[in-house]
Amino acid sequence: MKILDAEQLGLFDENLMKRQQITSEKLMWRAASGCVAWLLQHDTLGYSAFDIFCGTGNNGGDGLSIGLQLHRHGYCVRLHIVAFSQNYSADFTHYFKQVAETDITVSYITEKDRNVSLANGSLVIDAIFGYGLNRPPESWVQHLFEYINRTAACVVSIDLPSGLFAHKNLTHTCICAHYTLTFAFPKLSMLLPETGKFVGKWQLISLYETPADHSDLQSDFHLLTSENVLKLRKLRPVFSHKGTYGHALIAGGSYGKIGAVLLAARAALKSGCGLVSVYVPKCGYLPFQTALQEVMVETDAEKEFISNLAPKTSFSSVGLGMGLGLHTKTADALCQFLKNQTKPLVIDADGLNILSKHPEWLALVPKNSLLTPHPKELERLIGSWVDDFEKLSKSRDFAKKHQWVILIKGAHTAIVDKNGVWFNHTGNSGMATAGSGDVLAGILTSLLAQGYQTLDAAKLGVWIHGLAADIAIQENESPESLSASDIINHLGKAFNSMND
Secondary structure (H helix, E strand, O other): OEOOOHHHHHHHHHHHHHHHOOOHHHHHHHHHHHHHHHHHHOHHHOOOEEEEEEOOOHHHHHHHHHHHHHHHOOOEEEEEEEOOOOOOOHHHHHHHHHHHOOOOEEEEEOOOOOOOOOOOOEEEEEEOOOOOOOOOOOHHHHHHHHHHHHOOOOEEEEOOOOOOOOOOOOOOOOOOOOEEEEEOOOOHHHHOHHHHOOOOEEEEEOOOOOHHHOOOOOOOEEEOOHHHHHHHOOOOOOOOOHHHHOEEEEEOOOOOOHHHHHHHHHHHHHOOOOEEEEEEOHHHHHHHHHHOOOOEEEEOOOOOOOOOOOOOOOOOEEEEOOOOOOOHHHHHHHHHHHHOOOOOEEEOHHHHHHHHHOHHHHHHOOOOOEEOOOHHHHHHHHOOOOOHHHHHHHHHHHHHHHOOEEEEOOOOOEEEEOOEEEEOOOOOHHHOOOOHHHHHHHHHHHHHHOOOOHHHHHHHHHHHHHHHHHHHHHHOOOOOOOOHHHHHHOHHHHHHHOOO
8 A cells, every 4th residue: 555645635635536536625525434433433532522622724624514514414513613714615615515504513713812621521623734734833733732632531533633734743742632633645754653653543434436547646655454455465385395395494593582582492393494403502502492382403513692693504594682681702604604695594683782882793694684773773784864764865875785674673563665665554563572583583584484575575575574472462461461472372363364
């Protein structure tokens, strides 16, 4: 699914109206109908009335048409017109005339008259500014945002929380929504940590669009969907054997951190790899032979760290760095190992930290390798950034320069390569737990061993990783109780759900 900027969203609206031969007023009514349907399905939010704050542009027109429809459903509706401009849009004017023919209560909020009161038990609908906002609102409007944010009411924003830009960083106060109902496409600011925190839970509202309505609008940013990922998954032939699905090596571990490699190796086995070997310090031998009988173990000469990363067997893929440590001999071993590699690698955790200390070794990492940093590890590699938008820009430059795929872990994990950015939409806050990243590295290494191209492995890997965590939460876990092992234990159901 494409993620469009404000200009492209305007062109999409024009294309949609032209192809479907509808007016902008009818498109607005359709959008409002989708919002009202969502509101009626979520009556458990506990509202008894609606206080709708409307700007004077098209986002305000959305609010007016939502108010009209809710009024027709028999709800108590109060409209608050935030009169930051005397220039009303045509669609706002169209629906405001219809409001005037009803008994809906209308009040005006201006710079001079900012008196606002909410009905008891009301749900606040924010329809002041939408995706078209391109400069900070006036200070008195920002004060209104602060008032709304301080109330105990549930806030539902229409399209975007007012004050939030669609495609650039926030520099001022905006609405902090509990829910955001956005039209047709997600907006980039909804998916980034600094700005996405104002969005709350979000839901796409369909405008009955077809691919032809946006086929001429190109974007470098995309949201993964189940349809995208299903197309990537390879079917397993009946007449196959363990060699069909590749041999993965998981290399890492140090004294006290063998568990990271155990998690990665288990995840590799549970995500379809035919054979899995590990390369660990000698202190890892007994834990593996005891806890994970399906895995073959090679050990380093050193007991507590890796000093010579020289496995005796060739492998379909290699994932390294989990629990590796930063010993100087380990760093030298990694350097020597990289000099002999031509196949794409999965590099995680301390593998990345060693490379950040020795940037001259980056040239040794094979093309199409998959690097999996969390934000702090990424900063060590590419330097600091002003905001999340610059972070994406610098990450894209870094990926393009080295011809790698960079997977930036977090909510809506971002997969970055030279051609664009793909955001994941599975997973939950319970994944912010020790070992979750090790599990992901194991899944990715397994998929590379099975013959997936790097970008496809990244997309399928982050999707199934998050989906397993979601299934665990649905069944018997909570965000607080979820562990990395729970994610592994639900990989089977995650893969099975893709067969439905």
